[in-house]
Every structure is written in structure tokens, then in C-alpha cells.
Amino acid sequence: MIKFTLKCEQGHRFDSWFQSASAFDRLCETGMVACAICGSARVEKALMSPQVQGARDDRSLAAQPGSAEQVIAALRRKVEANADYVGPQFAQEARDMHDGHLPERAIYGEARPEEARRLIEDGIPVAPLPFSPRRKTN
Incomplete structure (x- = not known):
């Protein structure tokens, strides 16, 4: 799973989870990704900062x-x-x-x-x- 911050043509920003980066691309190409605020299907990835996780133990x-x-x-x-x-x-x-x-x-x-x-x-x-x-x- 991967989380992207997305932005629609109206400038609305929202986060959404996808199975993979290629799954996001496929869904976008078919118009299946829509703005969570206005419903616009003209959505693109917004500039995001990476989330860096600190050290963790052996648990998954x-x-x-x-x-x-x-x-x-x-x-x-x-x-x-x-x-x-x-x-x-x-x-x-x-x-x-x-x-x-x-x-x-x-x-x-x-x-x-x-x-x-x-x-x-x-x-x-x-x-x-x-x-x-x-x-x-x-």
C-alpha cells in the first residue's frame, strides 16, 4: 500500500491509499480517481515530503x-x-x-x-x- 497526497483541478488537496504506484496510474487513466471534496476526476499527485520512520524492532x-x-x-x-x-x-x-x-x-x-x-x-x-x-x- 502507498499513500499519495493528491490535488484536483480546483486545488483541493487530499490523501488516498493505493495498492501500488502503478495501480494509482491505472486508476487515474481510467478516470477512477476523483477529488474527495468536489468529485473532479482531473486529479494529479501533489508535491509530498517523504515520511521517514525511525528505528523499529523486529515486529512487522x-x-x-x-x-x-x-x-x-x-x-x-x-x-x-x-x-x-x-x-x-x-x-x-x-x-x-x-x-x-x-x-x-x-x-x-x-x-x-x-x-x-x-x-x-x-x-x-x-x-x-x-x-x-x-x-x-x-
């Missing part, structure tokens, strides 16, 4: 408090507890809520890259999650 970084894995796990728990899973109907549900056809509520699910890109282009506020939803089979 993943076991340390505040590690990326723990933060992502906490985010997953919060999303799953406070939002409705709509599965592959995410794009249509988000569009229907935005257009006033459905009452607004917190949702999460899955969308194909082209569906997500169209939502962003149409000004519908969506953001990718740093984890894949657990598929509900029952």
Missing part, C-alpha cells in the same frame, strides 16, 4: 497500531455498519438518488470502470473504496 509494520491494514479494516467496518450494500446495482442506485427518484442514503457496491466514470462526469459524488465489498450470497 502490519502489526503496529495505525498501520494501513488496520485503518482499512476499520473503514470497512464503518462502511458495512452505516451503509447499504447494493452490489452491482451501485451505479443505478447512485444515479437514481442523485436524480431524486430514490431517497438519499449511504450505499456501497460495485461498478464497472465506465459506469463509475459516467457517474463522476455527471457530477454524482462517488469515491472508490480501498477494499472490495464482501459479496453477500444469501
Whole structure:
């Protein structure tokens, strides 16, 4: 996992985690990275200062408090507890809520890259999650 500070065309700065630098590049090329503030898909890496970590013992970084894995796990728990899973109907549900056809509520699910890109282009506020939803089979 790698954290980048990003900046949109409006000058908004925000941080986001990616699986790798190449994963960030792929997501940017497909319009899947959007400003966390205004939703703009015109995002680039902002100038960042490196984070230098002091000496540590033999424990792995993943076991340390505040590690990326723990933060992502906490985010997953919060999303799953406070939002409705709509599965592959995410794009249509988000569009229907935005257009006033459905009452607004917190949702999460899955969308194909082209569906997500169209939502962003149409000004519908969506953001990718740093984890894949657990598929509900029952």
C-alpha cells in the first residue's frame, strides 16, 4: 500500500491509499480517481515530503497500531455498519438518488470502470473504496 497526497483541478488537496504506484496510474487513466471534496476526476499527485520512520524492532509494520491494514479494516467496518450494500446495482442506485427518484442514503457496491466514470462526469459524488465489498450470497 502507498499513500499519495493528491490535488484536483480546483486545488483541493487530499490523501488516498493505493495498492501500488502503478495501480494509482491505472486508476487515474481510467478516470477512477476523483477529488474527495468536489468529485473532479482531473486529479494529479501533489508535491509530498517523504515520511521517514525511525528505528523499529523486529515486529512487522502490519502489526503496529495505525498501520494501513488496520485503518482499512476499520473503514470497512464503518462502511458495512452505516451503509447499504447494493452490489452491482451501485451505479443505478447512485444515479437514481442523485436524480431524486430514490431517497438519499449511504450505499456501497460495485461498478464497472465506465459506469463509475459516467457517474463522476455527471457530477454524482462517488469515491472508490480501498477494499472490495464482501459479496453477500444469501
